[in-house]
Amino acid sequence: MITYKYGKGKKGSASIMSGVMFQENCVINYYECDTTGHLSAPMLLNILLNVSGSQCTELGVGEDFTHQLGVAWVVIQYEIHFDRIPQVNEEITIQTTPLSYNKYFSYRNFEGFDLAGNRLFTVASSFVLMDLHARKMVPIKEEIVAPFGILKENKMVRMTKPEKLTELVTEKKFQVRYLDIDANQHVNNSKYLDWALDVLDFDFLNSHDMIYCNVKYDKEVEYGQIVESKVSSVVNEEGTIKTIHQIKNGEHTACELTIEWKQK
Amino acid sequence: MITYKYGKGKKGSASIMSGVMFQENCVINYYECDTTGHLSAPMLLNILLNVSGSQCTELGVGEDFTHQLGVAWVVIQYEIHFDRIPQVNEEITIQTTPLSYNKYFSYRNFEGFDLAGNRLFTVASSFVLMDLHARKMVPIKEEIVAPFGILKENKMVRMTKPEKLTELVTEKKFQVRYLDIDANQHVNNSKYLDWALDVLDFDFLNSHDMIYCNVKYDKEVEYGQIVESKVSSVVNEEGTIKTIHQIKNGEHTACELTIEWKQK
Numbered sequence: 001m002i003t004y005k006y007g008k009g010k011k012g013s014a015s016i017m018s019g020v021m022f023q024e025n026c027v028i029n030y031y032e033c034d035t036t037g038h039l040s041a042p043m044l045l046n047i048l049l050n051v052s053g054s055q056c057t058e059l060g061v062g063e064d065f066t067h068q069l070g071v072a073w074v075v076i077q078y079e080i081h082f083d084r085i086p087q088v089n090e091e092i093t094i095q096t097t098p099l100s101y102n103k104y105f106s107y108r109n110f111e112g113f114d115l116a117g118n119r120l121f122t123v124a125s126s127f128v129l130m131d132l133h134a135r136k137m138v139p140i141k142e143e144i145v146a147p148f149g150i151l152k153e154n155k156m157v158r159m160t161k162p163e164k165l166t167e168l169v170t171e172k173k174f175q176v177r178y179l180d181i182d183a184n185q186h187v188n189n190s191k192y193l194d195w196a197l198d199v200l201d202f203d204f205l206n207s208h209d210m211i212y213c214n215v216k217y218d219k220e221v222e223y224g225q226i227v228e229s230k231v232s233s234v235v236n237e238e239g240t241i242k243t244i245h246q247i248k249n250g251e252h253t254a255c256e257l258t259i260e261w262k263q264k
Numbered sequence: 265m266i267t268y269k270y271g272k273g274k275k276g277s278a279s280i281m282s283g284v285m286f287q288e289n290c291v292i293n294y295y296e297c298d299t300t301g302h303l304s305a306p307m308l309l310n311i312l313l314n315v316s317g318s319q320c321t322e323l324g325v326g327e328d329f330t331h332q333l334g335v336a337w338v339v340i341q342y343e344i345h346f347d348r349i350p351q352v353n354e355e356i357t358i359q360t361t362p363l364s365y366n367k368y369f370s371y372r373n374f375e376g377f378d379l380a381g382n383r384l385f386t387v388a389s390s391f392v393l394m395d396l397h398a399r400k401m402v403p404i405k406e407e408i409v410a411p412f413g414i415l416k417e418n419k420m421v422r423m424t425k426p427e428k429l430t431e432l433v434t435e436k437k438f439q440v441r442y443l444d445i446d447a448n449q450h451v452n453n454s455k456y457l458d459w460a461l462d463v464l465d466f467d468f469l470n471s472h473d474m475i476y477c478n479v480k481y482d483k484e485v486e487y488g489q490i491v492e493s494k495v496s497s498v499v500n501e502e503g504t505i506k507t508i509h510q511i512k513n514g515e516h517t518a519c520e521l522t523i524e525w526k527q528k
Contacts, residue, residue, distance in 0.1 A: 016288040030447050031310035031454065032316070037447040040284070047294035057353075088447055089321075170491055177462045178469055183294050183352055185512055190295065198441045202487055 019150035020046060021099035027091045031183065038085040041210055042190035048110050051094045059147035066144060068180050071129045077159050079124045080213040082098050086120055098148035103139050104128055107157050126159060135220065162256040164213045165246040171230040172199045176223050189218035192255040196231040196245040211240065212260035219252045227254060268356035283362040286319035291355045301333035301351040305474055309342065312374050312387060315358045323411035330408060335393045339453050341423050343388045343475040350384055362412035364421065367403050368392055371421050390423060399484065400419040426478045430509040435494040436463045440487050451485050456519040459493040460509040475504065476524035483516045491518060
């Protein structure tokens, strides 16, 4: 058991007892990188889920186990702080630690390190259990989380919410494609980030590094639907740039994101 | 040195001396799969290039070496025969063997196997060297291919060409996105396959397995451009279905594909 400070620097942060830590190494492949040869943020999300999935499998509560119970883990929020974005062919270590759970939510942290031990990123995340047939959130079953060695707490962990889009600068439409739908039968979490990034200017993306990304999923989008990806941007006092994103599916907000950037 | 039969069952096939074989294992990640939990064809292309890239690096002629010479390998054709499509979490072995080269083209085979040794797929491919500044094909430099242990042959290997689209059934437009451009500064080869597949019907894709795919790249597409992905389909005598694809960029044909499918 490790004592872990959750929600670094946020309101309501506290030292809490966390569960069994797990780590895995991976090499960053060229097809997981953007045009500058650095790991793309959508691919980071995919890699993180692979690592937590490996831990679940190792503890005997992997996808086979949850699917037998008619449920699957669904991420509803990620909050990422980047120290450095890893690059093509680099080997990195990802550690993940389950933190706690309550009736509906389970919390987990991730940290990435380079082989010299320097921290690359920290990620706070929250998951819910979805009933695979009803496609609805259901209470977390104790037998699924017991091997994580985490405590049930009645209090919810308050993660910072992405900011609300108030002023619209740019928007672009995207139709959900066949390969956006993954083996969990819904749009892969990483695709919302694709849609958010693609509204930003090519030269901006090439000349800036993501230093913070807060992404919150609100409502599933279905195959063939057309989403609108909207963005506004603000220059912060310290010279960094903040982009505020909203992915809309008709009247519904499907996803909201706040991203902070610094010049390369 | 291995004697290898290139271009299985095609006109002009012959036993030729091939070069140094290389193999690598990989696990199929969930985000590399389609909604049925099987490896998607675009991701297979990415994985293949990773394996040949690893061989180049191991032989001292990796990307660092080619970039110093101002060039990069570019795939211009793949011809894939599937015996079985690997599935999520499956560990597979990929073998690759460089075959021969001539003034402009270099040929390489890939084979995939499951851990029981059953063959999953065979892939014939051809590569050219691109000058990174002029973005033009240049003659193959001997120092880049020497470690492969392959022979220079004046005769070109004739790979089967994808069929020409004659009748149009369906088409869809796609705009090149930021993350379609990879660290090689052009649209990643796998994305053309995304565009080809996404024109087919969701239910068709879910109920059919790809058994053959021939993809030939003709002309680079640039960021922001809008491509038209067109398809027609034919039912073969043996009950399989053939789809004939064309990706157009304005007046230019960017890519052509022939795919064969069987019912799952």
